[in-house]
Amino acid sequence: MKEKELRRSMAVFTIGTVMKLTNLTARQIRYYEEQQIVQPQRTETNRRMYSLSDVDRLLEIKDYLSEGLNIPAIRRIYDEEKQKTAKFPEEKEHHLTDEDVRRILYKEILDASGFNSLDKNTWKR
DNA sequence: ATTCTGACA
DNA sequence: TGTCAGAA
Numbered sequence: 478m479k480e481k482e483l484r485r486s487m488a489v490f491t492i493g494t495v496m497k498l499t500n501l502t503a504r505q506i507r508y509y510e511e512q513q514i515v516q517p518q519r520t521e522t523n524r525r526m527y528s529l530s531d532v533d534r535l536l537e538i539k540d541y542l543s544e545g546l547n548i549p550a551i552r553r554i555y556d557e558e559k560q561k562t563a564k565f566p567e568e569k570e571h572h573l574t575d576e577d578v579r580r581i582l583y584k585e586i587l588d589a590s591g592f593n594s595l596d597k598n599t600w601k602r
Numbered sequence: 603a604t605t606c607t608g609a610c611a
Numbered sequence: 612t613g614t615c616a617g618a619a
Contacts, residue, residue, distance in 0.1 A: 491603065491604080491605080492604090492606095492607080493604065493605080502612075502613080503606095504612060504613065504614085505612075506607085507607090508612080522605090522606095522619070523605085523606065523607095523619080524604085524605060524606080524619095525605080525606085
């Protein structure tokens, strides 16, 4: 299943088609890149090229944002995912268990909403 | 015609 | 985030 990963990783979409696929504006797509949460490739002429994975990521970012997460929080999530990938190169699929994601998201949502007065042990687990 | 960067009435 | 300018 390495062939599939390769295809999902190949940058074949222009920002124009990504806009249609994600319903995001070019401004937003470029901004997210600025914030380091998506890293499209560039052509020799400096045009951004996105892969299927990038599109999925953009769609995912849209969800996180609507769930109340801010850019820094989202960046941290992908950074942690990258750290685990580096730690377990073999396990290509489940880098983060559903529980890991829930725990992280719940914490981030509280951070983003400035509701940090609660005891961390209250929603631990 | 499309995309890029930088800037802000 | 929108939008406009000037360049590629």
